[in-house]
Amino acid sequence: MSSDEGLENKKERSYSRRKFLAGSGAVIAADALAACVPANAAPEPSANTSYAASKGYLVYDSRKCAGCVTCMLVCSLVHDGQENLSLARIQIAQSSFGKFPDDIKMAVCRQCMTPVCVQNCPAGACFVDSANGNVRRIDSAKCIGCKTCISACPQQPNRTVWNPIAKKSTKCDLCTDSPYWVEKGGFAGKQACVESCPMHALKLVNVTPDQTETDGYDVNLRNDNWLNLGLVDNMSIVPPSYAKAAAEKPAKTERKP
């Protein structure tokens, strides 16, 4: 083995192992504790299978996300008056040792065309808020804490979130009811996560994303200024300002690899 091969091979072996781990359970569940959230059998859906579409959707760019979890922190802040990652209605999971772009998974409520959380709620607490752009919401006063909406949500992680203190479910309401924020939220207003994301990796849109794709909400929000930071997602891309500089002064920018 040449000396040059040595280090790289060691790292490759190491990373092969990490890849295996990532797929075999790198994350969580204390041994005293049960497995992942509710494995309850999904209840029978209600008769209603037609719902008015939401007038607002959160989309995101998972390649732009920096994993700072500011979106999670402000979500619980404006809704619950505290900083609590577990109460956040948007979830960012990440692996520090992972390979970009698979090192981060962003999870936002999809405001589903057919909202199974609404469809299956036995208490009528989960509802389509026709007064606020048809956003899918949970009325905490009506919630009986049965977690049906959580087990029914087809997404992983479940987009409906359990509040263990209140013993009720919550979910993203596009900040329609954000009592700890002075701004007007909702589909026609602002969302705390969108406003505070320093990477501009979240955006509110009013066109329904493709709901048949698991990544239909994961969109490209990058522009040339982003590329000029050196944050490409494809090795064939040369950021515009670098290309320009290379054309003007090739000797200074075309470096040896």
Next chain:
Amino acid sequence: MTGGYAGSILRVNLTKKAISMLATEQYAEYGGGHGMGSAIFWDLAADQLPFSAFDPRNVVTVMSGPFSGTAVPSAGGRCEVQGLAPQAYPVEWFNRSNFGGRFSTQLKNAGWDGIVLEGAADDPVWINIVNDKATIESAKGIWGLDIYETQEEIWRRVAPGGKMGEWTTLGENYTTQKPAVLCIGPAGENKVRFASLIHDAGNGAGQGGFGAVWGSKKLKAISVLGTGGVPVADPKALMAARLWYRQFQYDVDNPRLPKPPNLFVFSSVSNCPADDQFANKRLPFEPARAQACTSCPKACRQRMSTGMGNELSCADSQWPEGLQGTRKDKEAAGDLVQGYGLNHFEWRVLFAYLNALYKQGVLGPGKKIECDLPMNLYGTPAFIQMLAKKVSLREGIGEILSEGCARTAEAWGRYKEDTDSGLLELPNWGYPAHYEPRTEVEWSYGSILGERDINEHSFNFPFSHMPGTMIRAGLDPVLPVEKLVEVVASKVIPYTGDPLMFDYSEGPTGIYSDHRVKTIAWHRHYTRFWIQSCLFCDWVWPLFITPNSADKMGPTPDGEPRFFNAVTGRNLTFSDGMETGRKIWNLDRSIWILQGRHRDMEVHAGYVYNIPARAAYLPTCEDGKWVYGSKDGRVLNKSKFEEWKTKFYDFEGWNTISGWPKRKTLEDLGLRKVADVLKSKGRLG
């Protein structure tokens, strides 16, 4: 304590395998982080000083701050480590180190403001914290692993099931987050004096050598996972403050000053993301993510498509650039050193020192310094592998190299010669040179008056990095020099209104003047409270000026108390915080004095006074006119520095002969019991 604190500090006695708690309330006056850590160390250990960093009596604190786990920008994930530390030379001063990531976030979520480590275990252990439950567990099967393997194994033990991005159940609670692990590698286990504590891929408490202290305590790691919240006194005010702060951030979509191509330290000008890692400084670019600590808009690191070199930044990624081989080889070399748990900053100097001695014909097979390394392979991956292993496991020449640069040079009888000549640039307490000690004097003065290379970046950004970077790139500095010093002078409460505090000349108003006394005092007091106790990141705060805002003004000094009061519900002024910083600074100094500190010891290495400096552009007042002047060729004048020290000691209320605080100084700060102890030891100024 209405907001910002969990209320309890975990206390772990490794000798007795006993777990208890301290009430955070009793240390509330210190704000958090460093201040609390110093006060706890004083209460638990100071009366027994002096003793070695490896003595079981050494107390190590791992503290969060009031902003940990909150959306306060560039403050939600910092964590402060303190205790006696073995890297400093010639005395293992009571020391500090600081790391980012999400460890302090999870600590707060679990319901703890900090961790106090006492004693030493008989056999290797790790500490497992899940919410309010903390246990000391056997490290069998973990001891000996590198920092990546260690964390993976602990993730598996804490969390045997589940997949990334799915909820994990903890009783009635849920989380999607991984346990946050702070650990040592083989270097720490073998008490290498520059062994780090590492968390995730790229967060290291490097300076001090706390990894070696953990090794002496046979503590491999601490894991913490929490599902609770951090109380916030005024959520509306915090949210408003966070959105107010956006004007100071680099707008990644539409920056006022876009990043110029090939300008690689632009983050120190604009706080732009992902600018501090070596990988994407050259074409072709590797797909990468900007990666941030909790709540940080700067996102200074990167995660790569190869998963190699993840989160390595600044020195971690700079030294491998000079290696032979491919970019992957260089990333692998960074990961290798990180994996062993070595501090890259000391490592890179040791690495270069070996080569310098080899080239001089002093070191090598059959030479005066016998060396069992193939020096003809220097700079190759094979050499890096051998050297890192020998140092981390104390094999062969690694036995002496593991003592660090200063003690290695001393053992070879070369310390004075090589630090006088500058072959070995260790300007302060044996720590490798960082910013230029002869020109950026807040760095060297602050370090020698303290305990380590200060590593407090953002203060010097507007004076050195910002103009230097822009001028060298042929661009205009963010502000004209007259405006810069005027603006910063207006912000340095309580010493406002004196632009000459930032005159880097050697003239009557320059680096040896009364003006500079105030500069150094401000910097020492500011960082002790706002940076190291509240735990704003020093890579961002203080932020005096920025090209990102319309008027080029930064948030300091309005932002610090605005965030503090929103989170805690207190009514603290910026000046109040500075006074608490002064108190902490004096408490730390009192601990050093119990370790033997005296004025006579606070002297830079010889080269600082003898060998000319490299160029730096710094504000200079020449005949009443301000310029960004080059300081190429400067040496510090030793006698003038000693005269300046006298002025500084007097300003701080310390005895000018000994450098020890006076009783009145300590009592005015509410440190009467500290004065009594110093008096009893015959060390009151």
